[in-house]
Amino acid sequence: MPHTIDSPSPRSPGWVQSLTAPVARALRHPWVESIVRLSAVEDSLQALHPLMSLTEVRVRVVKVVDETALTKTFVLQPNALWAGAQAGQFVRVRHEIDGRRVERVYSLSSRPGAQRIAFTVKRQSGGQVSNHLHNHLKVGDVLTISQAMGEFVLPSELPAKMLLLSAGSGITPVMAMLRSLQAQGYRGDVAFVHVCRALDDLIFARSLKDLAARWPALRLVLHFDESEGRFTPDTLQHLVPDLNERSTWLCGPSGLMDAVHQLWVDLDIAAPLQSERFVAFTRLPATAPGTPVQVRFLASQKGFATQGSEPLLVQAEQAGFGPKHGCRIGICRSCQCVKASGTVENLQTGEVSSAPNELIRLCITAARSDVTLDL
Ligand SMILES: Cc1cc2nc3c(=O)[nH]c(=O)nc-3n(C[C@H](O)[C@H](O)[C@H](O)COP(=O)(O)OP(=O)(O)OC[C@H]3O[C@@H](n4cnc5c(N)ncnc54)[C@H](O)[C@@H]3O)c2cc1C
Numbered sequence: 001m002p003h004t005i006d007s008p009s010p011r012s013p014g015w016v017q018s019l020t021a022p023v024a025r026a027l028r029h030p031w032v033e034s035i036v037r038l039s040a041v042e043d044s045l046q047a048l049h050p051l052m053s054l055t056e057v058r059v060r061v062v063k064v065v066d067e068t069a070l071t072k073t074f075v076l077q078p079n080a081l082w083a084g085a086q087a088g089q090f091v092r093v094r095h096e097i098d099g100r101r102v103e104r105v106y107s108l109s110s111r112p113g114a115q116r117i118a119f120t121v122k123r124q125s126g127g128q129v130s131n132h133l134h135n136h137l138k139v140g141d142v143l144t145i146s147q148a149m150g151e152f153v154l155p156s157e158l159p160a161k162m163l164l165l166s167a168g169s170g171i172t173p174v175m176a177m178l179r180s181l182q183a184q185g186y187r188g189d190v191a192f193v194h195v196c197r198a199l200d201d202l203i204f205a206r207s208l209k210d211l212a213a214r215w216p217a218l219r220l221v222l223h224f225d226e227s228e229g230r231f232t233p234d235t236l237q238h239l240v241p242d243l244n245e246r247s248t249w250l251c252g253p254s255g256l257m258d259a260v261h262q263l264w265v266d267l268d269i270a271a272p273l274q275s276e277r278f279v280a281f282t283r284l285p286a287t288a289p290g291t292p293v294q295v296r297f298l299a300s301q302k303g304f305a306t307q308g309s310e311p312l313l314v315q316a317e318q319a320g321f322g323p324k325h326g327c328r329i330g331i332c333r334s335c336q337c338v339k340a341s342g343t344v345e346n347l348q349t350g351e352v353s354s355a356p357n358e359l360i361r362l363c364i365t366a367a368r369s370d371v372t373l374d375l
């Protein structure tokens, strides 16, 4: 039987997981670790089968779908350690490019509970990972991903009226939500408004058509900027006059998201608005970057000099280091570490702090004095 990303979950991963998780725990015990190195076990398992692992979620690419000229969906078969996802969540995708490990996060576009999972990537001009995935990732390749994470999800008790609003590649988590609602047989009132340049740019065009055919109650509104003009808050109010009655989920480019958030403030809308950004807030540092400072890593006693206003993650990468990271916008905590000493600025809140031994996220933190990091 051909598998689609909407096929139901098989039973086997559950029992396989129930066996592998205790084995992995046992192998991590210090007594066992002194005899057997977990990494050696991992290497041997991988040599046996690329999906086998006691600790990592590995996925095999089983299908690549060209959604638009710039967007592809990668359909993946996960190994037994995959614990499932809620609609709207994302995964960290780890990949090696020219011998260097890189990570980015991608929302799952597949329906939760489906046997196969999928993420959908839009090429970014000049972007490292999106272009690499488009150019090189093919059927049969194996990737390592994280478990699903993120708070941009539907509640367990669904509201009676909902608005899902997306633009461009922001449709990916929303598509998972739509698939989930349809599969649950949701009987409430859902309006889905999606904005893109033109029909050619519509991601999931075929899936949306199928969804609308199977779910006549879904109110699907597509807005094409090229033929209908720029989508503004006025357009939204015109299309959805009962905004204040709808719990809303929003994902799209920063300009649209800022405008919709402002609309909620201006109209004093009480209905909840949840949103997810794919890119960081751009704000100027509160304190001016000043004299050169030294960033030192405790473990290796290595470091680098800097004086710019960019996040420590970017500066460390420019200096040839590769700190662990995922989303690069402060939401996944992969880059979190202890700042042992020094003054830093949180680039999202503007908060400046000199407290010793505090947790910071390298992707949204800039150094404002010499800094020592427990890395
Ligand atoms: C929660 C979340 C979910 C996401 N889900 C999705 C998804 O479902 N689908 C999707 O396509 N994306 C998604 N993203 C975005 C994704 O994680 C990546 O950020 C995106 O693919 C770009 O990565 P990249 O490596 O190609 O670009 P990067 O190399 O990170 O570059 C990003 C942009 O910055 C520019 N740039 C890079 N370096 C410099 C420099 N030194 N100077 C000036 N400009 C520079 C590039 O030209 C590019 O336009 C999500 C992000 C988040 C946070």
Ligand code: FES
Binding pocket: 324, 325, 326, 327, 328, 329, 330, 331, 332, 333, 334, 335, 336, 361, 362, 363, 364
């Ligand atoms: S990389 Fe995700 S929080 Fe920093």
